[in-house]
Amino acid sequence: MDKDIIGWREWVELPELGLGKIKAKIDTGARSSSIHAYDIEEFERDSETWVRFAIHPDQHSDENVISCEARVKDYRSITDSGGHKTMRYIIETQFKIGKDTFLAELSLFNRSTMLFRMLIGRTALKGRYVVDPARSYCLSTSPEIAASE
Template sequence: MNTTTEPLMLGWREWVALPGLKVPALKCKVDTGARSSALHAFSVVPFERGGETWVRFGLHPNQQETETELWCEAKVLDKRNVTDSGGNVTERYFIQTEVMIGSQCFSIELSLTSRDTMMFRMLLGREAMRKRFVVDPGASYLQPLAGLTSADEPKATSL
């Protein structure tokens, strides 16, 4: 865990892990224009557990590939309307889970939505970044991801 008061530098895309959902590695678009964070999800099915609403959903963790599937379950935090970048309003489930970026692991809210047509399976919005990170839009993969070998992990690059 980063204990310094200096925010970490992120590029416009980073590797993240979602340990609470057992997702070891996911390429994520860092988007300061988006308020909330979003995670790709398909076959989202609500169910009851212990008197609380949960969701079970599938996730295609790899970019531009839908054969690999991970199945996740999470307690529903909320269900609310979200306006996407095209101005379309959709009702989405929100969950809360841990995200690991570089040396930091912290809890964030994620909306669940289909991102199969998007380049990145996860979008990190500014609420999750607030007071933790600064973004260099000309760089990529500035933070290492624990668990990836040096052969798997892309090197920091600039555009």
């Protein structure tokens, strides 16, 4: 089976969270995927643990705020690229990249000091794509281009 080629950055939608296109870094060095989330608040719904959180989806801007809720799949220790461990909420949600929609795990973490608000790790990519680090936006177009079509 041939796999689609994905670039080192792509536009990703998270429809279950009400998020349109967000610029994501494709990172095969990271096992898990992560999104910039803050004001994370745990609550209970139907005897399950949920979280309410806010996201700044736009790179280099804190103006746009999206409020989200999701069921917690796990709460686990994640080691970042510098070897630091932090406990993070893990949710499972739909990722939409180009024509593909699939479920994948996403850790909630304050990424305000990082260039990309979202990082897609190898677990979400496994079996789906071949990454070409010399290319960008192979499967997706920017929101501005999509709006003008």
